[in-house]
Amino acid sequence: MDKPLTGKTIILGITGGIAGYKAATLCSRLVSLGAAVRVIMTEGATKFITPLTLQTISRHPVATDVFDERDASIVQHIDWADAADLVVVAPATANSIAKMAHGLADDMLSTTLLAVTAPILVAPAMNVHMWEHPAVVDNVEKLAARGVTFVEPGTGQLACGYVGKGRLAEPDEIVSCIVEKIAGSRPLRGQRVLITAGGTIERIDPVRYITNDSSGKMGFAFAEAARDWGAEVTLIYGRVDSTPPQGVHAVSVTSADEMYEAVMSRLPEQDIVIKSAAVADYRPRLQETTKIKKKDEVQALDLVRNRDILHSIGLWKEQLKQQGKTTLPFIVGFAAETNDLEKYAMDKLNRKKCDLIVANDVSQSGAGFGTETNIVSLYDADGLLLQLPQLSKKDVAKRVLDIVLARIGAEKGLER
Structure with missing residues (x-):
């Protein structure tokens, strides 16, 4: 597991x-990424979580x-302030932001914040009208001018009942x-990446459908x-076995x-x-609006191609080339096979212009749908590029992205 916060x-x-x-x-996320986390809670915070x-x-x-x-x-x-590489205040109430802006020190957190020399990151959380109040706006601006970084609050249903x-x-x-x-800076910063994941569902009737074994884990x-x-x-993403990761724009289909x-x-x-979804090749020609009843010994299902x-x-992408476009997206396709892997992979790459x-x-054991690991081979126009051993799907994803970066990095100024 990648642990960028180790040490x-x-x-x-x-x-x-x-x-x-x-x-x-x-x-929990910070600890999993290798950080040593020292928690300071205000008296009010202990009323909400122990x-x-x-x-x-x-x-x-x-x-x-x-x-x-x-x-x-x-x-x-003082000891904690000296040891800190970063201070994160989350959630930060209007009161705590005001204390920081005006240098008040009447509890453990505000006292430590005055002693710390490390960067400070603040994630506010409050009622929409409080966030927009001139006093809060002024305090945020003061802290930002001093170098404090803010993670902007989101818009949605608030605990008070307001939406904003x-x-x-x-x-x-x-x-x-x-x-x-x-x-520090991350290599794909500024890049827009579209990823498909999971299987699709093709309805036969209200209670039956065609799908496949894809779990969506590789795409996730x-x-x-x-x-x-x-x-x-x-x-x-289509039909999947788990919840999509946070921090991405997730679209369910x-x-x-x-x-x-x-x-x-x-x-x-x-x-x-990155087209990793396992999309159904065919769908029923007719989707019945009511449940199909059992009648004959043989039931034919008429399918048409998706x-x-x-x-x-x-x-x-080929049309963009013909129009003289020079900035083109990098296309990564997937081929899930059960035999003649290289033959079918190269055929797919050439036919679909990946x-x-x-x-x-x-x-293969450890490489199929629903597993936590995968065993993959990468192909480009020249044939086999790289064979990877059994790795976690996250590690497979990073190895593939490394190759994508190597291919597009020079023209876009990206560095790994």
Whole structure:
């Protein structure tokens, strides 16, 4: 697992808002990325989530009282402030932002914030009218002018019942900002990546359908990897076994036709297209509006071909070339086979005009649908480019993205 925060110490300040429950997920993600997390909670924060929860997740004692000095050899808030590589306040209430702006120090968190010299990142959460109040706006501007970074609150249903801007940014969005601030610029920053994932459903009648064994895990792994490398990710997914990753623009579809429309309408905006979904080749000619009743010993099902999404993408790219366009998207296709892998992969690459084909033999153990791992071979116009051993799907995604970066990096100024 990639751990870009290994060796880094992050102070996570949690203040008294209902969004405090999200701090547990944020803390868990930071720990999983290698960070040593020291949690400071205000008295108000402990009303929404317990210190024991954060202590268990961070594996370190949680500080709540500036006068609770457990080690006589140090002054805790100074020791923590000196050790921090970054301070994150999430959620940050209007009150905590005001304290920071005016230099107040009446609890453990505000006292530590005055002593810290590391960068500070603030993720506000409050009622929409509070966020727009001139006093809050002024305080945010003061802190921004001093170099404090803000993760803008999102728009949506707020705990108070209002709908508007003020909800805490999702933990994965905050984590992305933290990784960027600590680990530096990411190689796909500024690039727009479209990824398809999962299987499609082709209805026979209201209770029956045609589909396949795709779980969406490979496509989701690509979405996570591209997101973590700074890309703006659009994920179009069909039938899947898990929840799409946070921090991407996720579009749910059902049928091959729906996926076709969702993909083709977004193509002109993309720099990279990764077509990993397992789309049904055929659909029933007729979709019955009522359940088909059992009658004869043999029931025939008349099928017609679906539009080929990958082929349509390739044709669209060829049209751009003929129009003299020089900036073209990089197209990655997938070939899930059970025999003659290279033959079918190269045929698919040439017919569908891909830049790269990721092929796997789904009959192999550890490489089929629904697994946590994959075994793939990569092909370009010259034939076999690279064979990868059995790896986690996230690692496969990163290896493929490395190759994509190598191909497009020179012309776009991207560096890995």
